[in-house]
Structures are given as C-alpha cells and as structure tokens.
Amino acid sequence: MELFNENSKLAQVILKDHTLLPVINRLGLKLGFGDSTIQQLCKKEGIDVTFFVEIINVFHNENYFSEKKLLDFSVTTVIDYLLKTHRNYVDYVIPEQERLIDLFLSNCTTGCKENELVRKFNKKFTEEFIKHIQLEEIEIFPYVINLNEVIGNPSKKAAFMDQYKNFTIKGFEKEHNNMDEKMFDLKNIIIKYLQPNYDQNIGNSLLSNLFIFEKDLKNHSRIEDKILVPKVKQLEKIVKKDE
Amino acid sequence: MSKVIIICDSDIILKGLSVILSDCNADEVFLMHHKKELNDYPHLSGYILIILPLNIINDYEIQLKQILINAINIKYLHLIFEEKTSITSSDIYIGDNPASIVKKVNELLNSFWTKKVIEPINDLTKREIDVLLLVAKGLANKEIADKLSISIHTVISHRKNISEKTGIKSASGLTMYAVLKKLIDIDEISTSDLI
Ligand SMILES: [Fe+2]
Ligand SMILES: [Fe+2]
Numbered sequence: 380m381e382l383f384n385e386n387s388k389l390a391q392v393i394l395k396d397h398t399l400l401p402v403i404n405r406l407g408l409k410l411g412f413g414d415s416t417i418q419q420l421c422k423k424e425g426i427d428v429t430f431f432v433e434i435i436n437v438f439h440n441e442n443y444f445s446e447k448k449l450l451d452f453s454v455t456t457v458i459d460y461l462l463k464t465h466r467n468y469v470d471y472v473i474p475e476q477e478r479l480i481d482l483f484l485s486n487c488t489t490g491c492k493e494n495e496l497v498r499k500f501n502k503k504f505t506e507e508f509i510k511h512i513q514l515e516e517i518e519i520f521p522y523v524i525n526l527n528e529v530i531g532n533p534s535k536k537a538a539f540m541d542q543y544k545n546f547t548i549k550g551f552e553k554e555h556n557n558m559d560e561k562m563f564d565l566k567n568i569i570i571k572y573l574q575p576n577y578d579q580n581i582g583n584s585l586l587s588n589l590f591i592f593e594k595d596l597k598n599h600s601r602i603e604d605k606i607l608v609p610k611v612k613q614l615e616k617i618v619k620k621d622e
Numbered sequence: 623m624s625k626v627i628i629i630c631d632s633d634i635i636l637k638g639l640s641v642i643l644s645d646c647n648a649d650e651v652f653l654m655h656h657k658k659e660l661n662d663y664p665h666l667s668g669y670i671l672i673i674l675p676l677n678i679i680n681d682y683e684i685q686l687k688q689i690l691i692n693a694i695n696i697k698y699l700h701l702i703f704e705e706k707t708s709i710t711s712s713d714i715y716i717g718d719n720p721a722s723i724v725k726k727v728n729e730l731l732n733s734f735w736t737k738k739v740i741e742p743i744n745d746l747t748k749r750e751i752d753v754l755l756l757v758a759k760g761l762a763n764k765e766i767a768d769k770l771s772i773s774i775h776t777v778i779s780h781r782k783n784i785s786e787k788t789g790i791k792s793a794s795g796l797t798m799y800a801v802l803k804k805l806i807d808i809d810e811i812s813t814s815d816l817i
Contacts, residue, residue: 493801496798500798500817503815561794561795564792564794568790568795572799572803573802574735575668576623579623
C-alpha cells in the first residue's frame with residue numbers, strides 16, 4: 380500500500396491517481412502547482428497539512444483508515460471538508476450525471492422504455508440524496524458545531540443543553556445510510572443487464588462517472604461514520620459528563 | 623448492437639437482399655462476396671447474424687467464430703436457391719417475398735435478446751425469485767416474511783444471496799432488475815414510485 384506524505388510533490392500524486400482531483404479541490408487547492416510539495420502548498424493556502432495528507436490517503440487506499448490520526452482534527456475542519464464535498468456533489472457531480480444520462484438515452488434505438496428507467500432510478504437517487512445532505516447540513520452539522528463551541532466556551536452550555544435536550548449523535552449513526560449503494564447498483568445494471576442499444580462511448584463516460592461517484596460517496600460516508608461520529612461521541616462525553 | 627452480414631458471390635443477391643433488409647432491426651448490414659473478407663472486420667462486435675448460401679464448406683462456423691472474436695453471439699441463416707419442401711426457420715429461399723424475409727431476420731435478431739434475458743435468471747432459485755418479486759413491489763422484509771410464511775432471518779439471507787448473484791443491493795435497484803428480466807411488467811413500474 381502506497382501512502383503519500385507532506386513531502387510528496389502534489390503533481391506526482393495526481394499523476395499517480397487522478398481520481399484525487401476533486402478531492403484536492405475540496406481541500407482548497409487548484410492545479411498549476413509546479414513541483415511544490417503538499418507541505419509547501421498547504422502552508423501557502425492555510426490548509427491543515429496533516430488533514431490534507433490523511434484525506435488523500437483515505438481516498439487513494441481503500442483499506443487505509445487511520446482513525447487514530449483522523450480523530451485528532453477539529454470537527455470544524457472535518458465539517459468544512461464535508462460541506463465542500465456536498466457542494467461539489469450538488470453543483471457539479473449530480474448535474475453532470477444527469478447530463479450524461481440525457482445523452483445516454485438520446486441515442487437509444489430500441490427498448491428505450493427500459494432504458495428510460497435509468498433516468499427514473501437516478502432521479503429517485505438524487506431526491507433521496509438531497510434529503511440526506513439536507514438532514515446533515517440542517518440538523519447534524521449545526522448540532523456538532525454548537526457542541527464543539529461549548530467545549531471552548533462553557534458559558535454556552537446551558538443554552539446548548541436546553542436546545543438539544545434529548546439529541547445525541549447516536550440517532551444519526553443508526554439512520555445514516557450508504558448512498559453509494561445505489562450508484563453501485565446502477566453501475567451493475569448498465570454493465571450486466573441493460574440492452575446495449577446506446578452509443579458505447581457515451582455509455583462508457585456515464586459508467587466512468589458512476590465508478591468515480593460511487594467511490595467518492597463511499598469515502599464520504601466513511602469520513603462521516605468513522606471520523607465525525609466517533610469525534611462527536613468524544614465531545615458529547617466531555618460536555619455531558621456531569622449531567 | 624446487432625449486425626447482419628450477407629456473404630454471397632452473386633451481386634444480384636447481395637444487392638437485392640441489402641435493399642430488402644434496409645428496414646430490418648439490425649443496426650448495420652454488411653455485404654461481402656467471400657467469407658475471407660471478414661478478415662477486414664475483426665473488430666465487429668455484439669450480436670451478429672450471418673446470411674450465406676448453404677453450399678459454403680461445412681466447417682465455416684468455426685472459422686467465422688475465430689475471425690469474429692469480439693462477437694457476443696453469432697447466428698446463421700442459409701440462402702436456398704432452389705425451391706424445396708424442407709425450408710426451415712433457419713433458411714431463406716430466394717423466391718420468398720421480401721416481407722417474410724425481413725420477418726425471419728428480425729425474429730432471429732430478437733432471439734439474441736430473449737436468450738440473454740433467460741440465462742442469468744436460472745441462477746436465482748425459485749424461492750429467491752419469490753422474494754425478489756416482493757422486494758421489487760416495495761414490500762419490507764417483515765411483510766415478505768409474513769407473506770411467504772418464513773422467518774425474517776430467512777428473508778434477509780435470501781436477500782443477501784440475491785444481491786450477491788445479481789450485483790444489485792438496493793430495493794429500487796432490484797425493482798429495475800426485475801423489470802429488465804421481464805419478471806414484472808414495466809408499465810406497473812413506470813407510473814409507480816418504486817424506482
Ligand atoms: Fe454527507
Ligand atoms: Fe452522509
């Protein structure tokens with residue numbers, strides 16, 4: 380398993396694994412970084428370099444997950460990253476997928492009624508996904524940010540306890556489902572079951588998009604489940620210890 | 623992605639058939655005077671129907687398969703030049719009327735799909751298909767257990783096997799699978815909220 384570190388040149392990292400491109404964008408970096416190392420680039424942009432390295436390693440190696448290290452980051456850093464990822468999904472990845480599906484269906488010759496189900500399936504996924512994101516952004520993340528503020532400023536505790544009387548992260552942990560599952564399914568449906576009566580090149584673009592999106596969603600959920608949730612549990616313990 | 627290849631040394635027959643087949647279901651029709659011209663098309667892929675005279679040497683099927691390595695499936699129709707009583711569904715008599723020739727070709731082209739539809743289904747057991755259909759209709763595990771009089775544990779284990787065999791995990795994914803396998807009617811789904 381290959382791991383990147385703060386002294387890796389970012390251009391080399393990208394040349395090795397270009398699927399990291401959207402990830403480094405969300406972390407706050409743009410292309411054109413010459414021979415600079417991750418350390419140099421993060422310093423210049425004011426990005427937490429350890430967090431940067433951990434996230435790209437999580438994405439690059441499916442089996443890599445240094446929960447210990449990731450638990451050291453502040454929840455605000457984690458949430459900031461998660462929010463940027465949500466924006467990227469809503470503003471780019473989902474519309475791009477819709478565009479590819481439209482294109483994919485526009486070339487259909489026979490059996491198009493079946494192929495149209497791809498659009499319906501994707502639409503249902505998108506609706507669920509937007510709800511999923513909204514729940515996190517409207518309920519969960521504000522709770523975590525408020526909780527975190529209490530740690531830094533105990534005078535806010537009373538108001539916090541009042542607002543979130545019976546709220547714990549456990550509820551979210553239980554309900555939080557894997558949105559990557561549907562992308563996995565759509566990928567398999569196209570590869571295995573749909574009649575190939577569409578332009579193969581467009582089909583390939585759509586599939587590439589699905590592969591990337593599925594992987595991205597999987598890692599996104601991993602960060603929420605394996606970093607955010609345990610981190611919040613820690614904070615809850617501290618804040619609620621004398622209740 | 624289906625193609626028709628006509629191989630015949632007679633230009634009259636080649637051109638005549640290509641006009642007749644211009645409105646068959648194939649995406650493309652290729653005309654060749656000799657089977658060795660196939661060597662120029664090794665990239666031909668997908669479902670291929672080859673129409674050729676019956677008198678072409680016996681082992682041509684193996685040879686053609688070796689050339690068309692990208693084909694998913696190859697089927698054949700034989701051209702018969704003399705009227706005889708034993709014309710089968712795999713023969714075209716050149717005296718046949720154009721509509722019946724097109725019909726024969728389309729039937730064979732369609733059979734590529736129907737065959738594809740049937741085989742993976744065999745991988746699911748009868749009970750798994752029962753469960754699949756109920757999942758596809760939007761029932762929860764508990765409801766399925768009640769309906770089939772089995773334990774919820776059994777339902778979960780069936781679902782796990784179904785997902786492993788089909789590569790589909792979500793309920794709406796399985797609904798789509800059931801439609802594509804023609805296990806449920808597409809019109810039932812198009813207006814519903816199941817997918
Ligand atoms: Fe999220
Ligand atoms: Fe999530």
